[in-house]
Amino acid sequence: MEAEPDEAQALRRLSKLSLVTGEGPTGTGTDETARVVYVTEQVSHHPPVSAYFATCPQRSLQLFGIDQISAKVSGTTLRVSPGQYNQGIFVRVTGGFGVGERYHITHPIASVNGILRGSFYVTVGESTVISVSGGKPGQRFRTIIEYKEEVRLSVSSFFLK
Amino acid sequence: MEPIPNLEYWQYLDRPDVFAALSPSFVSYMCMCLSRNFLRGRINDSPHPFERMLAVLRFTLTKDLKFVVCPLPILTFLLTLPTARQSLQTLQLRPRRTLPLPLGRNARTVPQPRVGLPFNDTQEPPLLRLRDSQRAERSQLEHKERQERAEQFFVQTSEEPFDSGDVGGSGTG
Numbered sequence: 001m002e003a004e005p006d007e008a009q010a011l012r013r014l015s016k017l018s019l020v021t022g023e024g025p026t027g028t029g030t031d032e033t034a035r036v037v038y039v040t041e042q043v044s045h046h047p048p049v050s051a052y053f054a055t056c057p058q059r060s061l062q063l064f065g066i067d068q069i070s071a072k073v074s075g076t077t078l079r080v081s082p083g084q085y086n087q088g089i090f091v092r093v094t095g096g097f098g099v100g101e102r103y104h105i106t107h108p109i110a111s112v113n114g115i116l117r118g119s120f121y122v123t124v125g126e127s128t129v130i131s132v133s134g135g136k137p138g139q140r141f142r143t144i145i146e147y148k149e150e151v152r153l154s155v156s157s158f159f160l161k
Numbered sequence: 162m163e164p165i166p167n168l169e170y171w172q173y174l175d176r177p178d179v180f181a182a183l184s185p186s187f188v189s190y191m192c193m194c195l196s197r198n199f200l201r202g203r204i205n206d207s208p209h210p211f212e213r214m215l216a217v218l219r220f221t222l223t224k225d226l227k228f229v230v231c232p233l234p235i236l237t238f239l240l241t242l243p244t245a246r247q248s249l250q251t252l253q254l255r256p257r258r259t260l261p262l263p264l265g266r267n268a269r270t271v272p273q274p275r276v277g278l279p280f281n282d283t284q285e286p287p288l289l290r291l292r293d294s295q296r297a298e299r300s301q302l303e304h305k306e307r308q309e310r311a312e313q314f315f316v317q318t319s320e321e322p323f324d325s326g327d328v329g330g331s332g333t334g
Binding site for chain 2: 034036038039040041042048049050052054056058059061063065067069089091093097098101103105108124128130132135138139140141143145160
């Protein structure tokens with residue numbers, strides 16, 4: 001086998017995402033490959049805003065959104081929250097069972113801690129809400145992920161609820 | 162995945178495989194796998210939106226994995242739990258306390274926690290494994306192969322473990 005340039009190898013690896021699909025009662029799974037394309041670009045200089053778009057046509061999926069963060073100093077922490085243009089991540093289903101559905105994933109609020117001590121760490125707080133709109137009429141679901149922090153005996157532990 | 166925008170140090174598609182697995186065909190796969198006689202013949206019907214929401218939730222969790230500094234078993238649990246079969250069992254058949262943890266009896270069918278980069282392993286989506294005896298054996302074999310492959314992958318990328326450019330990601334939580 002000929003030696004391949006690293007880049008080509010990496011590309012080949014990236015573009016072949018192995019997705020296991022089931023087939024029949026015996027479960028003779030076959031490997032299917034899907035290509036996911038991701039584009040992102042700065043769309044505004046002031047305020048700094050970037051937009052992103054990802055799609056997987058083979059699976060009828062799109063992901064897009066506007067990325068903007070606003071950072072505020074509050075006490076000893078740096079609060080990083082989504083900016084006014086950042087409405088969250090949108091996932092659109094363009095075909096298949098969930099055709100027409102649009103999932104809206106909001107961003108949680110992150111804090112950068114340990115600035116005074118010089119050992120930075122990020123905590124994610126508040127909540128993420130995933131709501132769905134469009135699609136077929138019927139039952140709709142909404143997911144709320146709460147990011148919990150508990151301090152016990154000066155040891156913080158973090159939970160998702 | 163590339164590219165990373167010039168304004169931020171991250172992007173949201175750390176696991177494009179999990180994103181692609183949100184798809185209807187993945188849902189139909191789950192339906193197919195659900196049970197011997199349950200939903201078997203109804204693959205072409207519209208599956209429950211709950212499962213699609215679970216898939217989106219799974220994807221949502223992957224985008225924040227890079228910020229997580231926590232025991233890997235918890236990560237593995239998060240990634241493997243929201244599969245249709247388990248959730249349906251949780252909802253309908255089991256009391257909440259017997260939620261199948263990736264420990265004990267189920268351990269062999271749930272991918273073991275890997276030391277390394279869970280979100281960078283683009284080769285292996287954490288898809289569900291069934292607990293049927295036949296499939297369990299098969300997935301056990303697969304799992305062995307996976308581990309070997311994962312080790313290979315780990316060697317290549319272990320230089321800077323959690324450094325995906327996140328602010329203070331190398332700190333302790």
